[in-house]
Amino acid sequence: MYHEIQIRPRFSETDANGHINNTVPAVWFEEGRATLVREIAGVRPSIIIARFAIDFVREMTFGHPVTIRTGIARFGEKSFAQRQESWQRGQLCARAETVECGWDSVNKRTVRISDEIRNALAPYMFEDQPVEPAMNVT
Amino acid sequence: MYHEIQIRPRFSETDANGHINNTVPAVWFEEGRATLVREIAGVRPSIIIARFAIDFVREMTFGHPVTIRTGIARFGEKSFAQRQESWQRGQLCARAETVECGWDSVNKRTVRISDEIRNALAPYMFEDQPVEPAMNVT
Amino acid sequence: MYHEIQIRPRFSETDANGHINNTVPAVWFEEGRATLVREIAGVRPSIIIARFAIDFVREMTFGHPVTIRTGIARFGEKSFAQRQESWQRGQLCARAETVECGWDSVNKRTVRISDEIRNALAPYMFEDQPVEPAMNVT
Amino acid sequence: MYHEIQIRPRFSETDANGHINNTVPAVWFEEGRATLVREIAGVRPSIIIARFAIDFVREMTFGHPVTIRTGIARFGEKSFAQRQESWQRGQLCARAETVECGWDSVNKRTVRISDEIRNALAPYMFEDQPVEPAMNVT
Numbered sequence: 001m002y003h004e005i006q007i008r009p010r011f012s013e014t015d016a017n018g019h020i021n022n023t024v025p026a027v028w029f030e031e032g033r034a035t036l037v038r039e040i041a042g043v044r045p046s047i048i049i050a051r052f053a054i055d056f057v058r059e060m061t062f063g064h065p066v067t068i069r070t071g072i073a074r075f076g077e078k079s080f081a082q083r084q085e086s087w088q089r090g091q092l093c094a095r096a097e098t099v100e101c102g103w104d105s106v107n108k109r110t111v112r113i114s115d116e117i118r119n120a121l122a123p124y125m126f127e128d129q130p131v132e133p134a135m136n137v138t
Numbered sequence: 139m140y141h142e143i144q145i146r147p148r149f150s151e152t153d154a155n156g157h158i159n160n161t162v163p164a165v166w167f168e169e170g171r172a173t174l175v176r177e178i179a180g181v182r183p184s185i186i187i188a189r190f191a192i193d194f195v196r197e198m199t200f201g202h203p204v205t206i207r208t209g210i211a212r213f214g215e216k217s218f219a220q221r222q223e224s225w226q227r228g229q230l231c232a233r234a235e236t237v238e239c240g241w242d243s244v245n246k247r248t249v250r251i252s253d254e255i256r257n258a259l260a261p262y263m264f265e266d267q268p269v270e271p272a273m274n275v276t
Numbered sequence: 277m278y279h280e281i282q283i284r285p286r287f288s289e290t291d292a293n294g295h296i297n298n299t300v301p302a303v304w305f306e307e308g309r310a311t312l313v314r315e316i317a318g319v320r321p322s323i324i325i326a327r328f329a330i331d332f333v334r335e336m337t338f339g340h341p342v343t344i345r346t347g348i349a350r351f352g353e354k355s356f357a358q359r360q361e362s363w364q365r366g367q368l369c370a371r372a373e374t375v376e377c378g379w380d381s382v383n384k385r386t387v388r389i390s391d392e393i394r395n396a397l398a399p400y401m402f403e404d405q406p407v408e409p410a411m412n413v414t
Numbered sequence: 415m416y417h418e419i420q421i422r423p424r425f426s427e428t429d430a431n432g433h434i435n436n437t438v439p440a441v442w443f444e445e446g447r448a449t450l451v452r453e454i455a456g457v458r459p460s461i462i463i464a465r466f467a468i469d470f471v472r473e474m475t476f477g478h479p480v481t482i483r484t485g486i487a488r489f490g491e492k493s494f495a496q497r498q499e500s501w502q503r504g505q506l507c508a509r510a511e512t513v514e515c516g517w518d519s520v521n522k523r524t525v526r527i528s529d530e531i532r533n534a535l536a537p538y539m540f541e542d543q544p545v546e547p548a549m550n551v552t
Contacts (some may be wrong), residue, residue: 025427
């Protein structure tokens with residue numbers, strides 16, 4: 001299962017190549033993750049981002065809404081990963097995975113993801129086909 | 139070998155957590171890649187970004203310069219990968235790898251990386267230790 | 277009369293002061309102007325921005341939607357001005373005025389605003405009270 | 415007198431019109447103001463921005479450094495104004511004025527600019543010709 005939000009690209013998010021700059025989808029994905037965790041699952045875990053990876057499949061452009069799908073890819077002991085997709089005009093345009101770690105901000109170290117967080121996020125496993133390389137490049 | 143540029147973080151690049159927002163280093167890394175390829179190696183390949191992955195090691199803050207190191211990770215047939223590091227106050231803060239594909243913008247398809255591009259970039263292999271996971275998370 | 281759009285602030289738009297960075301509302305206002313002119317009035321004038329001024333009345337924060345109101349402030353011979361307001365949680369937070377000039381992109385010079393553009397935008401005069409200084413500062 | 419900083423435009427700061435997006439110079443001007451006040455004058459006043467106005471004179475592009483000139487336009491009782499210019503390739507491209515108010519963050523109200531702040535900033539009066547409208551538009 002995944003949660004969807006709608007994004008309205010801003011003109012300032014385009015670049016001189018005429019499309020959405022490659023650094024911008026990360027901003028939209030951040031909104032998708034925050035919405036799933038805080039508003040939909042309703043929890044406010046203390047987390048830090050350990051890793052973010054994005055595959056670009058098709059360019060995105062200004063003037064058409066973008067749908068961001070967000071779900072959980074997997075749980076670790078001290079982390080969980082969110083999997084996301086970006087769609088525009090009916091086509092998959094980007095895929096991303098973000099690894100987030102539980103964080104003890106007082107002692108500045110990673111900590112276990114609590115059962116409360118796990119249980120709240122568990123219903124949102126993104127169970128679709130696995131993420132594959134964006135392009136067949138060798 | 140790697141090429142270094144200096145970045146001066148902008149206050150608008152911080153977020154309400156008090157540090158540099160996680161989506162910002164991608165903007166700095168884009169500057170590092172463009173500088174290495176266009177200004178240092180002196181070539182202007184027609185390329186598209188297929189994949190970008192970033193490991194966050196330490197938070198970065200406003201008020202201190204950031205050094206971006208950029209080199210080549212490897213060459214493929216139709217692609218090459220750039221490896222990058224972000225340093226602030228003498229500490230490694232983020233690592234990134236970007237896969238870029240040769241692009242035929244007329245026929246809209248990936249193409250081979252030309253020998254001219256390969257030869258120009260070959261001296262800049264980032265020969266350090268391999269990129270490892272940012273944190274020991276399971 | 278004015279046209280309203282809803283903006284969902286992005287976390288990356290906050291800064292280390294804990295609120296929306298002062299450079300961000302300009303991005304939202306750009307969306308409001310483009311929507312009024314292109315989607316609501318349905319015209320696509322060739323224009324350039326000559327001047328943008330913004331008064332900050334109250335800080336804006338992440339986590340609450342923002343309403344952008346956009347209307348026409350006045351018409352000149354070669355320009356028109358759009359007047360805008362930003363509202364969050366029922367309170368006026370910022371006011372802006374943008375002067376846009378008709379632009380001949382071939383000859384690179386300002387030109388008259390056509391009657392077609394004038395007529396399309398005329399119904400959207402922002403007829404409220406005039407824009408006053410944001411704060412009583414001397 | 416004015417203080418100068420050099421800005422290296424980022425590719426993500428361009429837009430689909432092929433030049434620097436109109437919302438971007440505000441980010442650069444913010445860097446110029448912070449540098450003048452905090453690093454050059456060496457004070458850290460508690461201030462909020464009451465007003466920002468920018469005149470666009472010429473477009474700016476990626477690939478060439480930008481010089482930001484920053485000085486003091488005038489002092490008020492509870493505020494001061496900074497005047498700024500943006501130059502690229504030897505040409506004036508934008509002018510801005512920012513009004514900043516002394517701020518009591520505990521009582522959430524504007525306060526007098528202290529003599530210490532006044533004295534530290536006084537040497538940096540931007541004494542050039544006054545700011546005039548960017549274009550002769552009526």
